[in-house]
Every structure is written in C-alpha cells, then in structure tokens.
Amino acid sequence: MRHKVLIAEDEPAIRELVRLALEEANITEIIEASNGKEALEKAERYQPSLILLDWMMPEMDGLTVCRTLKMQESTRNIPIVMLTAKSEEGDIVLGLEMGAVDYITKPFSRRVLIARVRAHLREQSETTIANEIRRGSLMLNIEQHLCKLNGEPVELTFSEYEILALFARHPGRVYTRNQIIRRVKGDDYPVTERSVDVQIVNLRKKLGEWGSSNIETIRGIGYRLKQENWQ
Known part of the structure; x- marks a missing residue:
C-alpha cells in the first residue's frame, strides 16, 4: 500500500x-x-496517511492546526505526530489531548523517526x-472479552480489560x-484519573512479569504498552 505523508515544518x-x-x-x-495555514490546506486537499506536524510555525501554530483537523469530518482520522522542541510534560500532554497520536522531540535521529512513522503507517493500514x-x-x-497469558486465563474487570485492549491495539502510543x-x-466503578492509576497497578499485578515489563508509565503524561517487534 502506498502512503502519503505530509511534513509541516x-x-x-x-x-x-x-x-x-x-x-x-521507501x-x-x-x-x-x-x-500552519498551508499545512491545513494541504491536509484537506491531499488527505495524507500521516501528518508530521511542527509545534511552532508561522501563521498558525501546530496545536491550532491539530485541533482544527480533528474537528473536521474529512481529516479527523488522519494520525498526527507532533515534531517539537518542547519537552515539558504539560506541552506533551496538551498535544496528545488535542488529538495527536504521538510526539517526537527535537533533535531526533533518523532511526527513531523512521521507526515511529512505520509503526503509525502500519497501524493506519489495518x-x-x-x-x-x-x-x-x-x-x-475481543469478541469473548477473554484474556490469556501463556495460555492461562486471566480474570480482569471490564475497565481493566478495556484499558489493556486499548494498549494492545496501539503498542508504543x-x-x-x-x-x-x-x-x-466500566460498571465496576466510576473511571477517574486516580482509578486509572489503580487499574494500571492491578493490571500489572494480574499480568505478573509481563505486565511489569510491558506496561510503561510515562512520567507526568500517562501510560503505554512497550513497542516491541511482537511475534
């Protein structure tokens, strides 16, 4: 499958x-x-598979572009990766909350950039x-709401399962x-920021070494499933 990528920088x-x-x-x-204005216009016109979007740009900043694209029916499903020199936790959280799927802080290596782009394009192809x-x-x-680890069933609450499924669908995000x-x-208890932390702790306990090794805390931001070459 051929992919189109928009670089807004x-x-x-x-x-x-x-x-x-x-x-x-390739x-x-x-x-x-x-x-920013050119990025918005070209995203609407060309419908790229992925957008690499700089945070600080003239005419319209990256956050405004991101928010606008996510509000429009024709562009809301295009994944956006923010390219930014900003590494403060609050800025990263803000970008993710605006709809970006990932962020890469400058300076970055080619290998990291290529790996992230390939991962998101692979996900987009599904x-x-x-x-x-x-x-x-x-x-x-997913259909049976069943979790197994090393072939053995693992009992999870509704919310624990949904969090794990979310992470498993998008490793690295x-x-x-x-x-x-x-x-x-979930019906087990209301989901709040604190209860999310509690459920992550419970997931790690129930999944043992696998959970401790693969469910990562990104300090000040949130959580993700470690990105590996899963077999």
Missing part, C-alpha cells in the same frame, strides 16, 4: 532531514508545508480491528489519563 533544514528519512523508509509520496490480538505471550479475544477515561466505561 517551517525550517527548511529540518524539513529536508525528515524528507530524506521518509525516502529512506515513502515516495511526500507533501511539504512551511506554515482497516479492521482483529477479533484476536496477540502481543508475545498475551492473547486477547502514549495515552494520557483523560484519553483513557474517554475510551473506558
């Missing part, structure tokens, strides 16, 4: 670096924008959610507590 040198990295990853349909998800020795059957809350509605 006002610094020509960084834009060139990103373009060369994408070409190295992505040949590359669209470029040097300011047109349907598989009924069964396998992540190493973990297996989730960081979710803030508010994002988790919006996606999880």
Whole structure:
C-alpha cells in the first residue's frame, strides 16, 4: 500500500532531514508545508496517511492546526505526530489531548523517526480491528472479552480489560489519563484519573512479569504498552 505523508515544518533544514528519512523508509509520496495555514490546506486537499506536524510555525501554530483537523469530518482520522522542541510534560500532554497520536522531540535521529512513522503507517493500514490480538505471550479475544497469558486465563474487570485492549491495539502510543477515561466505561466503578492509576497497578499485578515489563508509565503524561517487534 502506498502512503502519503505530509511534513509541516517551517525550517527548511529540518524539513529536508525528515524528507530524506521518509525516502529512506521507501515513502515516495511526500507533501511539504512551511506554515500552519498551508499545512491545513494541504491536509484537506491531499488527505495524507500521516501528518508530521511542527509545534511552532508561522501563521498558525501546530496545536491550532491539530485541533482544527480533528474537528473536521474529512481529516479527523488522519494520525498526527507532533515534531517539537518542547519537552515539558504539560506541552506533551496538551498535544496528545488535542488529538495527536504521538510526539517526537527535537533533535531526533533518523532511526527513531523512521521507526515511529512505520509503526503509525502500519497501524493506519489495518482497516479492521482483529477479533484476536496477540502481543508475545498475551492473547486477547475481543469478541469473548477473554484474556490469556501463556495460555492461562486471566480474570480482569471490564475497565481493566478495556484499558489493556486499548494498549494492545496501539503498542508504543502514549495515552494520557483523560484519553483513557474517554475510551473506558466500566460498571465496576466510576473511571477517574486516580482509578486509572489503580487499574494500571492491578493490571500489572494480574499480568505478573509481563505486565511489569510491558506496561510503561510515562512520567507526568500517562501510560503505554512497550513497542516491541511482537511475534
């Protein structure tokens, strides 16, 4: 499947670096924008598979572009990865809350950029959610709401299962507590920021070494499932 990637970055040198990295990853349909308004217009016109969006740009900043794209029916499902020199926790959380699926802080290496882009494009190519998800020795059957680890059933509450399924579908993606809350509605108890933390603790306990090794805390931001070459 051929992918189109939009690079929205006002610094020509960084834009060139990103373009060369994408070409190295065999992505040949590359669209470029040097300011926020141009990025918004080209995203609407070309409908890229992925947008690499700089945080600080002239005419319209990256956060405004991100928020606008997520409000529009035609562009709301395009994944956005923020490219930013901002590394403060609050800024990262804000970007994720606005709808970005990931962030890469500058300076970044080509290898990291290529790995992140490939992961998000691979995810974007999955047109349907598989009924069964396998992540190493973990297996989730979505239809049966079943969790097995090393072939043995693991009893989870509704909310614990939904959080784990969310992470398992998108390994490597960081979710803030508010994002988790919006996606999880359980009857076991009301989902609050504090209860999300409690459920993560319970998940790690119930999943033993697998849970401790693979469910990561991103300090000040949220949680994610470690990105591995899962077999």
